[in-house]
């Protein structure tokens with residue numbers, strides 16, 4: 614599905630990603646874990662084309678997209694839920710969702726019904742401005758917007774940051790359902806270990822811009838947690 618080979622990235626003179634390799638198979642549900650500042654968001658932005666890679670290759674279904682512009686990612690079936698949600702506060706819920714439709718390859722102007730099935734609150738708030746929604750509702754909107762292209766690969770950057778527990782539970786259920794029922798490949802950056810253990814099948818842990826541990830979530834040991842994740 615997606616393969617990263619020898620990715621290097623720098624902000625000015627400081628190198629953030631170091632010869633990073635990562636491969637996600639189709640239909641997998643992978644959590645990318647790591648302490649603050651190890652480069653998780655930077656890596657997602659490189660995958661999305663929002664930051665240029667200095668060197669290395671990003672392949673999606675075998676196609677090299679390392680140097681292709683960000684706006685082509687949705688056309689390749691990649692949906693993205695950025696850290697901090699980045700919804701448009703002045704636009705209505707409906708308008709926010711419609712911005713996502715621009716990434717569809719079939720030109721459809723219809724918001725898929727599945728989004729309202731997964732997040733009924735969005736249906737009841739279609740005419741409300743995004744900025745008037747609660748944090749949890751905004752997060753549901755951000756995920757809904759990413760789903761408008763019916764992505765093959767869904768990338769989420771800390772979707773539970775600052776969200777109330779009942780919505781965290783709901784977001785977890787949605788992620789698992791998308792993966793199981795629609796075979797959506799999921800890459801999830803997550804700080805909450807309990808949540809990652811609940812939804813994730815596989816994990817990769819980053820430290821100082823490299824992947825330092827990987828495996829099945831069931832095999833994520835307390836020793837590894839202590840070494841790379843405990844604060």
Ligand SMILES: Nc1ncnc2c1ncn2[C@@H]1O[C@H](COP(=O)(O)OP(=O)(O)OP(=O)(O)O)[C@@H](O)[C@H]1O
Nearest residue numbers: 624625629647648649650651652653654655656696
């Ligand atoms: N725009 C930027 N310019 C310079 N340095 C940056 C920029 N954005 C991030 N960094 C630095 O790059 C490093 C990696 O940041 P990144 O946000 O990718 O980490 P992260 O693992 O996602 O952390 P968090 O969990 O806190 O979001 C950090 O040292 C950060 O300070």
